Amino acid sequence: MTMMRMAKPMTKTRFQPKTMSLTVQLPESQAGLETCTLFAPKMNFIKGKAKPSGKSAEVKLSDGTIVSIPLGNAEISGGQDVTVGIRPEHVELAGAKSVAHCTTKLRLAEYLGSETMFYTSMSDGTDLAIKADGLAKAKTGEDMQLHLPPAACHLFDAEGRTLVNGD
Numbered sequence: 001m002t003m004m005r006m007a008k009p010m011t012k013t014r015f016q017p018k019t020m021s022l023t024v025q026l027p028e029s030q031a032g033l034e035t036c037t038l039f040a041p042k043m044n045f046i047k048g049k050a051k052p053s054g055k056s057a058e059v060k061l062s063d064g065t066i067v068s069i070p071l072g073n074a075e076i077s078g079g080q081d082v083t084v085g086i087r088p089e090h091v092e093l094a095g096a097k098s099v100a101h102c103t104t105k106l107r108l109a110e111y112l113g114s115e116t117m118f119y120t121s122m123s124d125g126t127d128l129a130i131k132a133d134g135l136a137k138a139k140t141g142e143d144m145q146l147h148l149p150p151a152a153c154h155l156f157d158a159e160g161r162t163l164v165n166g167d
Contacts, residue, residue, distance in 0.1 A: 041117070043085045043154070044128045050155070051078040057155060057164075059084055062124045065102045069153045074163040081158040086166065088117070088131040090152035094145035101148045104128055106138050120144055 048067075050057040056068045057076050067084065076082070094101075104120035107127075111134070118130040118138060130146065138144060155164035 041088045041129050041131065043087050044091065046084045046086075046122070046126055046128075048082055048084055050076050050080045050082045052076055056150075057082070059155070061102060061122075062126055063102055063122045067101050067148050067150060067153065069150050069155055069164060069166075071155075072164060074155070076155075076163065082163070083156040083158075083160070084148070085154035085156060086148055086152055088129040090149060090167070091128065091130045092147040092149065093130070093132055093136060094147040099147060102146050104144050104146055106140055106142050106144050109138055109140065118144065120146075 047062045048059040050059045050069075052058075052071070052075075053068065055071055057071050057074075059067050059069055059082060061067060061084065069084070102122055104122050106118055106120050108119040110117040110119070114134045116132045116134055116136045118132060118136070120128050120130065122128065128146070130144075149167075152166045153164070154162065154166045157163055
């Protein structure tokens, strides 16, 4: 003889999604170059030398190109070693509307539908990731002209301390 258990009928329940947000606030003393590697995709870092120029820093990047970054209240000395940080979503493909800051060689294109991730290398070997529109196209091995919007650039001193926080 077999025993069969009757399943209880499911009651109707409404799915109520819960919204959760996460805000990360770090004390000023902890904010710096290391903190910028915590999030994905990680920030791009380019070594350079900075010199003051009015209210901006003229930064000569490791491949020889120059980017002018607003300093705000930060102070730098001439010839100071710095690192420029810029998030992949802020790097722009240079076109008719923007000035190219650096030329990179495309190593890999990852087409993800709504966005495309380009992984490139500068002439000195510095790797850069670019998050572009999903319709952006390029071929591996091609040169890519990139624009680094000055307001989106972060600036770190040689010890990794934040000098300028970009947008």
